[in-house]
Amino acid sequence: MLFVLLIFVKNILITSGHPHESRENxxxxxxxxxxxxxxLEKMIRMxxxxxxxxxxVNNKEKDVMTIATDVSQRVGxxxxxxIQFQHDVNxxxxxxxxxxxEETAKLKTLADKSLLPIVGFNARLSSTKTVNTGNKVVYxxxxxxxxxxxxxxxxxxxxxxxxxxxxxxxxxxxxxxDVQYAIYQEGTLITTSTQYDNGGVYSCSSVSTIAMVNxxxxxxxxxxxxxxxxxxxxxxxxxxxxxxIRQVR
Numbered sequence: 001m002l003f004v005l006l007i008f009v010k011n012i013l014i015t016s017g018h019p020h021e022s023r024e025n026x027x028x029x030x031x032x033x034x035x036x037x038x039x040l041e042k043m044i045r046m047x048x049x050x051x052x053x054x055x056x057v058n059n060k061e062k063d064v065m066t067i068a069t070d071v072s073q074r075v076g077x078x079x080x081x082x083i084q085f086q087h088d089v090n091x092x093x094x095x096x097x098x099x100x101x102e103e104t105a106k107l108k109t110l111a112d113k114s115l116l117p118i119v120g121f122n123a124r125l126s127s128t129k130t131v132n133t134g135n136k137v138v139y140x141x142x143x144x145x146x147x148x149x150x151x152x153x154x155x156x157x158x159x160x161x162x163x164x165x166x167x168x169x170x171x172x173x174x175x176x177x178d179v180q181y182a183i184y185q186e187g188t189l190i191t192t193s194t195q196y197d198n199g200g201v202y203s204c205s206s207v208s209t210i211a212m213v214n215x216x217x218x219x220x221x222x223x224x225x226x227x228x229x230x231x232x233x234x235x236x237x238x239x240x241x242x243x244x245i246r247q248v249r
Contacts, residue, residue, distance in 0.1 A: 119147035120242035131223040175200035
């Protein structure tokens with residue numbers, strides 16, 4: 001707009017002379033009109049330069065705004081990535097913690113299964129007893145009962161764990177009287193023996209066995225014939241057993 005205005009002014013200056021005067025009466029080349037014309041041209045050129053500068057400034061401003069927008073987006077992306085990364089780290093830590101707890105529990109369970117529990121008992125008769133055929137020998141005095149498997153009221157051992165067990169019974173007879181006895185597992189005879197001495201001799205003997213016993217199965221000593229189980233301070237009748245190897249399933 002300013003450029004057009006300047007051209008218009010220039011045209012007015014050119015046509016503002018006196019047309020009735022002859023050419024020879026025209027002013028010299030460096031006259032006032034020539035000066036104004038040159039000044040106007042200079043102003044036009046300056047205006048054009050200013051417009052170009054303004055255009056360049058506007059373009060630079062657009063470039064700066066574009067760069068600023070890009071930087072802002074990049075910063076936002078970095079912040080979002082940092083937040084996501086922190087979330088991923090936290091989630092990974094939680095998962096690792098859960099996995100650690102799970103594996104620790106598994107190891108504890110495995111260790112509990114691997115450890116051999118203490119199971120063992122030893123019981124004796126407190127006095128001489130006559131036990132009829134087919135009856136259990138009830139050893140009423142408990143010496144040790146690790147695992148609480150032996151019942152001194154019934155004379156029966158109940159296995160707290162499945163595994164390989166060792167059992168032994170020690171009996172003493174009255175002179176000229178025999179003792180016939182056996183160790184049973186759930187009604188099945190697993191070992192047996194007889195103790196006898198003549199001539200009024202009081203003597204003792206033992207029988208032992210190992211057996212695979214399932215959890216909750218019962219083991220006891222049974223009299224095979226009516227027998228007198230003799231007891232004094234040096235002759236004890238005992239029933240004992242212990243877990244040798246536990247079966248892990």
